Structure formats: structure tokens, C-alpha cells
Amino acid sequence: MDLKENKFFSIGLVFLATIIFIKLLAALFRSGSKHRQPPIVKSLPVIGGLLRFMKGPILLIRQEYQKLGSVFTLNIVNRKITFFVGPEVSSHFFKAPEVELSQQEVYQFNVPTFGPGVVFDVDYSVRQEQFRFFTESLRVSKLKSYVDQMVVEAEDYFSKWGECGEVDLKYELEHLIILTASRCLLGREVRDKLFDDVSALFHDLDNGMRPISVIFPYLPIPAHRRRDRARARIAEIFSTIINSRKVSGKSEDDMLQCFIESKYKDGRPTTDGEITGLLIAALFAGQHTSSITSTWTGAYLLRFKQYLAAALDEQKKLMKKHGDKVNHDILAEMDVLYRCIKEALRLHPPLIMLLRQSHADFTVKTKEGTEYDIPKGHIVATSPAFANRLPYIYKDPDTYDPDRFAPGREEDKVAGAFSYISFGGGRHGCLGEPFAYLQIKAIWTHLLRNFEFELVSPFPEIDWNAMVVGVKGQVMVRYKRRKLSVDT
Template structure:
């Protein structure tokens, strides 16, 4: 039977269209369509949401051996492409903000930090605000902060008895918020308003829930307390700022640095901006320092070799400088530095770093395979996973501070971005020197003045926290040494 001419035309047109589409796919579609990263097997529609929420590190441990250092996870309507290891991470850390942006992926911080600061402003303004942080953390400023750190440690531990048992995690959290109040927020907060401000920061901190990442304005009780605390903190800081300006009083703290900061066009910072920058600084530093101080102590107390090494270093410094501890002396504590750095490698508080891709780019794996990452993907790397890669660090799950010593330097041997606990590149942590000085000030005092013993089991990791830290108590038995040092 003859086909109707109209139907024949339709069939012919359909076949021609399919052939044309095949030709276009073969010759005209960019090569990136052929070299996309492998995709994690996941449910339709929801993608890898359930696996991701269950724990991204668990997912990475399962998929990295199968898929390699570059792969994509479909997450609802988003694609997250992971770059794991120094060989594929250079673009992540070095790309310009116009290519890989922080702003979109960290919008959940805006209700906490407040309007007009950090991730609520365009990149040019954010760069100027980061300049304020840099100026507040220059060496001449850090030297003054160290005096406060040492004073706070002496005062805090003077209240311990001759012997006893304490939860080291809780003790270090309290000490570090006291130190942060003195160095960052100023005497007005440290001496008069500490309890009030500490409670408000607690509500602000608890307002950062896992659900907040996806729905930062969801009307839940934790978010309502967060918003109320943010408003009360703004009122407190406004009063302090106005008082300082009217009296002409000038202090050596980060608050004063932010008050005195000016943008390139000459505009001074506003009260709202100063408050937001202070909150951002405290959030960035408090968790990292308290968590890393605790892990450092737990590892030292379980490793007699490294404990002996840091104690001997303190004895040498006392013989050289007496009981004095200042910025320059803390800078000489290389053995303690390596012990802190190793604890931070094994337990970085921020387990995921994210960017939003605004342009296509290509990465090459250590096996020489090229992958093209499309514009629109969220790009991620994981310090918690990358810091334990066996081809970068020997026996990666072992606490071994000597791996950073002369002759080994494993963090450099595999190239840039092998060690990423503080990020790196364009967005490396500005507070890294402050954090190391603070932890050194605390542990140099403890090592010089106390005999310590871990009496609870070695702590576990609290993977459920937004900033991943130590789970449960870390009980330590202490005994004050007969001959005290500073």
C-alpha cells in the first residue's frame, strides 16, 4: 500500500532531523560533552541527597576508589563535582572569583554574619573587607594579641587545683572564647559583658544547623533565636563603638581595627559592618582553635615519643629565655607547631570547601586523564579526605608530626595544595597565624606547668556537627608541677 505523501514527508523530515542531530553531536558539540567526569550512582530525582546527608566523607571513601579523583554527584537540581588531591585541585584554589565563586555557595552564612559583609556583598567589596582582616592580623598586631593570649592562659589555669580531673574539651572551649573576647571583641566585652555576649554567641552558633545550608531562613526555633541574638549583639556593639568614638579611646583589639578601617573611596565602616566582621572573625577562629587544641592534646597524651619531644622543647626555651613567653618565643616552638599541624591534618574542622563554577575548565588527573568541568557545577574538595591520601602522606591515618620535619616535608613533596586544612590559594585562611599562636600559648603553658594523663578513651569525631569536632568528653587527670614556669 502506498504511503500518504504528507506522512512520507513527515517521516523523511524526522529521519533527516535525527541524522542532523547525530552529526551535530559528533562534530559541533564541545569536547567537554565527551569528557565529563564519571557520575556517582544515585536515585532518580533526589540524586545523591540521602547519601550526602548521611555523610559526605562516607560517600567519598566509597566512591574515590571506584571513580578516581574527579567525579560528579547529582544532588536534586545541582551537580557537585569533587576534585580530590593536589593533582586536580590547583584550579579550585587559584581560580579567580569570576571563574569559581564562593558567594553563591556560602549564602547560608548571611543571616549569621549579617547584611553588608562577606558573602552578602560583591567580590570587590569583600576583597576590601578581607583587607581589613589582613591589617588586623599583621605581625605588630599579633604581638599584642599574644600578650593577651598568654595572660588569659595564666589566669585560667591558675584556677585549677594542685590535682584533679577535667573535661579538656570543655576547658579549652571556655579559655578560647575568653581569649577571643579579649583579642577580638575588646575589654568592654571581656571585663563587663562576657557572660551576656557569650550566651548570645551560643544562640548564634546553634542557629547554624545542617538544614540551614539549604533553607537558611526556615522559621524554626533555632533560627529565631539566631536572629534575636544577632540583633542584640548589634545593639551591644553599637553602644561600644559609639562610646569609643565619643571618648576618643583607642584599644589594641580587632574591634578597634574594624572601627578605624576605611574603604578605598574613603568611606569608614558602619556599625553594622563592624558587627558583622567581628562575628565572622569569631566564627572563623573560635571553633578551629578549640577543636584543634583538643585534638592536639589527645594525640600528645597518647604518644609518649611526641609528648617527650614537646616537653624537651619547652625546657630548652626556658633555659634560653627564662619563663617569658611572647610572640617571638612562640614562633620558635617548631616541634609543637608540627604536632598541632598533624592534629589539624587528621581532623580539619571544615571537612568540605565549595565553589560555584562560572566557566568551563579542564583538570588532569595524576593518571593523565582529562575531564572538562561544565559551567554551573558546584565544585568541591574535602580537606578531611584529601589530607589522608596515601600517595601524598605515608601511613596517612597515623599521627606522625615528624612527617613535616627537615628531610621529609610530605606536605610539600607532592606539590602545592597537598595539605589543605586551612584551604589555600586565593581563599587561604587569613587567621592561620592567629590560630597557631593561640594554640601554642595554651599548650606551652600546660606543658610547662602540669603533668597530664588522658583517662577517658581516645575521642571520636563528631561528624554530625556543622564544624566537625570532638565527640563527647575528653577527661584528663592533671597534677601541678612543683617548679612552675610562666
Template sequence: MELDPKLLNVGVLLIATLIAAKFISVFLIPRSRKRLPPVVKSWPFLGGLFRFLKGPVIMLKQEYPKLGSVFTLHLLNKNITFLIGPQVSSHFFKASESDLSQQEVYQFNVPTFGPGVVFDVDYSIRQEQFRFFTEALRVNKLKGYVDQMVYEAEEYFSKWGESGEVDLKYELERLIILTASGCLLGEEVRNKLFDDVSALFHDLDNGMQPISVIFPYLPIPAHRRRDQARKRLAEIFSTIISSRKQSGKSENDMLQCFIESKYKNGRPTTDSEITGLLIAALFAGQHTSSITSTWTGAYLLCNQKHMAAVVDEQRDLLKKHGNKVDHDILSEMNVLYRCIKEALRLHPPLIMLLRSSHSDFTVTTKEGKEYDIPKGHIVATSPTFANRLPDVYKDPDTYDPDRFGPGRDEDKAAGAFSYISFGGGRHGCLGEPFAYLQIKAIWSHLLRNFELELVSPFPETDWNAMVVGVKGKVMVRYKRKVLPLS
């Protein structure tokens, strides 16, 4: 009996298909699976939810030694893939918004910032709004802001007595929101509405809870107070904006910059957009500056070597410039800059940076291992953890500002994105120069005019806050100097 050639061809094709399928399953599929990052052991469905809410940095400390610089955490119906260290985080910081997006992962900010700004608009509009921030923080603008910063510091500390004890954390928080009000929100808020606006910002701030990241509209008391405060702030700023426009008066503050800003198509900013952008600016700057100012003081007061170095620098600047302090003189304070930068390395206020992956990509670890990160994963890195990697920084848990000095430059020696307290790449913090100038203005005044002593224990970190800061009081004994730096 002869076989039908058509049946024979079908049979051969079927066998070839089966062989090909077997080949793919044996050689290609396992290889693909091997290239996926290792996964943190966790509960079914809930995944690592409880570990994440308890503290992502604690989880990173536990898993990094076991799993390496790239690993995935299942979290409810999401996958979060962590990229830890400069060797694997380059794509995180350099990828385009179409590949790695901020918008989806930072939606929890929308109730706070308000509609029509930052993460509630598409990328092209957000880029234009970031341009407004950039223009408001140009060097010529910063020079004017410095005058306000110096004035606020002099005015605030003039109210201290000849000697006494204060909670440094509280004092610096108060001073920085006064400065931010003057530089960002305008004299109307600074001189007339400060207490009202400060209280409203407090409610807005407390409305940003860890649970808000997952359920930003959950009807809890903190969210209700947040929404009421946001509504009231919008009313206040609408009145101020209308008054300025009618009077034709122009001020040197960020509010004025936003009022005068226009989109590429010629459309001016709306009152609602201006309010949202101001809230975003204050949120970005106030916490970072007050937290970093406090940590800087705590470390200097516990390290006589570095305290002596910054005092000597101030003494030299006094000899060179007299009592004058302006933008250019603050820029000469390199020793103080390194002390602030080191405090910020050890205690970055934002412990997690997040993106949503819109396309597959591959990363290579320092050991040469390649991992494929699938589209749809949330991609994360941690400034808190990455800033203390021992293969990047010598004695990473030690406060050592000299690591950033000439000849060492540890943050540069290990390559790009070794120091990420202000983020980096496409989404680096626009307010970094403003923050350094503000903190320098405060500490140069304190160093020149007061003898300071830390009388409470060295502060602990408040891991329960959304923006991680200083836990408890930081009690300092002060004594006014008879002659500055005599």
C-alpha cells in the first residue's frame, strides 16, 4: 500500500513542528526564564505587601546580600523590580518617558498637587511645566532668592537670646517654611497669611500617608483634611493671583514666574495650575531642606574635625568679604557644601524612586550577569540603600565629607549615578541649587554667630514618614558669640 504524498508531507511537517517546538522549549524558554531577575520569597496574592509597608529599606538590606543588585518583589498584582547600584541603574535614570514613565507610579500625588499639573497631565505638558520651574530657578533668579534667604536667617536668629536651649529640628523647620514662603509663595503669604497657609500645608502634608501610595482616595480623616486644605489653598492663591494681575505689580518670587509663564502655544497658566505648581514646589523643597539642615547640624556638632573645618572656612570668608553674604559668596563655601552633601548621602529624604516600564529592557550587573526586565514591571531604586554601598563608598556608614574632596571624589570614581540623593538623569531634582543655597545661608549664619552644643542623643531616623526625616527632638544648647568668629 502506497502512502499518499500529501499525507506524507503533512506527517513530515507535523514531526518537524514538534521537533522545533521541543527545541524552543528546551533551549529558548529556559534561557529566557534564567534571564529574569530572582524573586523575593513572599505570600501568594499579597506578595511582599507587609514587608514593603513595614519598610522597603529593611527588605532591601535583607534581600540584596542574597539576590544581588537586581531582583523582583511581587506586590499584590504588581511586580516591582529593584535596580541597586550605579552599574544597573543607568537605564532607570537615562531612559525616555516613553520607556520608563513617572506618571503612573506617582498618581498618588494628584490629590495633593491638584488637577492639571505635574502627574495629572501628559508628558509633553509636564515638560513645559518643568520648564517653568527651570526658568524660576535660573541663576539670576537664585541671586534674588539668596537675599531673601539671608534676610530670613538674620531675622529669625535675632530673636534668640544670648544663650539657651532649642529644638534645632523645630527651629529649622520653622525658618525654612518662612524662607520658602518669601521666595516661592510671595510676600502676601509671608507677611499676612503665613500662619493660615502654614497650617493648611501641614494638613496637606499629613494627608500623604504610606497607605496613600496604594489608595490615594481612601475616605480616611487624613485624606479628608488634605482635600479641605487643598480647596482652601486654591481659594487663597486665586485671590492673590487676581490681585497681582489687577495691580500690575511684579515681585521677585516663584509665584510671579508662574503667573508670567506661557505654554509654547501662547496659552498663559491658569490660577489652578499656578496653585498646583506652587504646592509641588513647596513639597519638593521644604522637606528636603529642613531635614538635610537638621542632619547637617547633628553631624557637625558630633564631629569636631569637620566642625573646625567649616568654622575656619567661615573665618576666611569673613576676612575676604566682611559680613556680606550673597549668592557668589555662598558658592565659595565648598567645605560646608561637602558637609551638607555627606549628610544628604546618609539621609536622603526620598528613600524610593519609581518608574513604570513600558517596554522590555536588559541590565548587566557588575559581575556581568544579564537580566531581562519585562514590560509592565514597576522599576525602583533606593537612594537610601544605594548611597551606602561599600563597593562605591569607603566606610559607607561613616560621616566623612572629605570623601567628596579633591583627590577622592568617591561619588565620581564608581561612575555615573553613584550619588542619587537628588535623583539624576532626565528627572534630576530641579531645586538642588536652591536647596544648597538655602541650607548654606542658614548654617553660615549659625556658624558665624553662635557656639552650639548637641545636648540630646544623636537623632534617629523616622522611617514611618513618607518623606523620611529626623525622629524626635534635636536639643541644642546655644550661646551667642560676642564677636562673630572671634
């Protein structure tokens, strides 16, 4: 009996030693491998880093970047979010094909707002065709006609101001941009006859996009019920307009007309529902971002007088060359104003997080040469708000300095692709970027040429609580009407 026990004991020791040896060997191989999974952010059991993420993702990224580097993973309940910080590791994020990194799953919360059958409610091949419709509606020949409409809207809107006074610049620019978007995107019928009705409906759509909507987009709360009623009413309005245009044969210079005339590769025309959904998506993509960027641009120009003086000098030179005329080609010559807008957008990108769903394992390499394996199933995230302020790319990154984009300096290009990601980049770069710059340039060209301004409220703060991160509170300015000339 003792002999048997000793035999079993010996066998057990050998078995245990073998297991330990195998584990040590595996650990040795792992430590010698150049590949490993990203470090994990320390977090609470079960809920993980949910509370920290909801409190402020930028603060979280800043803290963990300092501790863990440019790639790290955060557990949130049953999901894993892997963050990429910097252009070196973000390249795959922007360039990967849809089968590897997709938008569809992470942006499903937009479906109740945009509607069925468009953008994130269709497979990738259909979505690509719908993006082609957007591209065609924003080609240069179309943009030229849109600019003419933007100029008219700006002239009409600011003609209602007095000789002098005080206004909330944020409020004024928000209202002008929705008017401009209504004319260029939604069409003359909406702008001339139905603006107040459609604007109120879009307000309900907008307010139906809450932080809780990202997780529970169909939760039966009052904001969602108002959203759904507004979406149904907007569909009715646009169906009537679309049918009227088709019956009358009338054609307009707007995005609505482009979508009406669009056809899929198989020859199928767009449906009324698809046209409505695409228009809603276009307005949501551009309205907030443009009004926010217009406001920041103005606030910085009024705070830093040297850049305001440079922008005014540019306007004088262009007026000497072209007179008072403003069109697409003249706006394209405004390099100083362009850099002022771009720098405001670098410091304050309205979309602070970009997300993808990983469908395949892949590897990224940091600028230090460390390689990480990113597993299938992770949500992958990058933050324009954080990446745009990396000190090894931008000198004094928290300082407003439009000249950092001037010829000979061009800090965003020196560091390589994806160093500036306010409009995203790669396969999913923002299609409306040219439209946005033209719209903001058209507005500020009119303001610079016709008014003197003084910022009378404190310099604005960032509203981190908004879904699209913008300007907190009012931006009060004192204005006085004037006419800029080449001699002033």
C-alpha cells in the first residue's frame, strides 16, 4: 500500500513538474515574442472603466497615455475598447478595409434618426454607393452653385443687424448655418416655405440623440418618442416635395435634386425614404460641426489680433484683385482664413472620438517599435481631440497658431499621414470637408468685410457634455458696421 502511494505521489510530482515546465516555457516564448496584446487599463470589477469613460474620455486617454503609451485597452462591462494615440498606430484604423474594421456596428445608434435603408442600416456595398451619391452632390461644379447660395444667405441674414450692437455670436452662426444648409441641401421649397416647420422637426431629431441613445437607441423615453414623430413627419414633407419635383420636371441646384437623380449601379433609382434619410444624414454631419467651428474661428480671431489683422489684410488684397465679388474660386484663394479655420478645428474638433469594430486580428507598431496584437471583437477608437495636440507633432500644441500650417512649416505634414484628423481620414474621411470650409469662409468673409468686432464675454469654454462637443455658453460680441476697403 505504501509502495502504491509512493508511486502515485511520484507520478503526480512528475505531472505537476511537467505542467509548470510547459507554462514556464510558454511564458519564455511569450516574453521573447515581439507581439503582445495591449496593456489593460486598471478598472473596477464587472463595470470596468464605464464610470471613468462616461466622466470624460479625453481625461481618461490623457492619463492612460502617460502611463501605458499609445496603445491600451479599456474594459467596459462586456466590451473591450482599444485606443490608438498618434499617427503611427492609427494608420491601420484609417486604411483598413471594411471587412477588418467597420463602422456599421458602432454607429447603429444613428439608425432611428437617419431612418431605415440608409448609411448604417445597409451593408457596406450599398453604403458605398450611397456615399458615391454624396460625392457627386459635392463635386466642384455643385460646390460653385452652393457658394453663391451661401453668400446670398449671409448677406440677407446680416443685413438685419443694426449699425451697432451686441449679439451672441454662437446663436447667430447656428441660425445662419441652418438657413444655409436648408437652401443648399434640403432645397428651395424648405428654405422659402417650410423652414420654420422643418427646423422645429430637426430640433426634435437632434434632441433625440442623447448619450443614453448610444447604448439604448430605442429606449421609450420622451426624447426618443419626439424623435420618432419628427422623423415620420419629415419623411412625409420630403415625399411631397420629391413627388412635386418629379411631376413638374423642375430641377434645382441642391443636394435634394442630386439624390433624386441618383441611381444605383443596377439602374435602380433612389426611393423617397432613402432620399430623406440621406438628407438627414448630410444635415446632421454638417450643421453642428460647421456652426461650432465658425464660432471657435471667430472667438480666436477676436482674441488674437495679429491673426485678425492678417485675415483682414488678405481680404483687402483679394478685394483689390477681384472687387467686392465673392465666389468659389475667390474663397479658394483665402489661405490665411483657411489656416485660421483649420487651427480652430485642430484645437476643437467637434467629433472627439472615432470608432470601429474589429472583425479580424491585426498588429500595430508604435513609434518606439513595440508591436501589439489587436484581437478580433475589440472596438477600436482614436481621438482627434487628443491626437491633434500631441507635442511631438505640434509645437506648443495648446496654443492657437495658424501659421503652423503655413508653407515651409506645415507641422501636420512633417509628421506624416493622419497627424491631423479633425475630418477623420483614409477610407472614411469626411466627404463634406470642402463644403464645410467654403461655408465657414463665406460667412467670415462677409463678417470681416462688413463689421468690426470686440469680444465682450470671457473667452468660451468647451462643452464636454454635448454629443457633438462644442462651445459652452454664450459668446457675446460687440459689433459696429463698416465697409472694408483696400485703403482702410
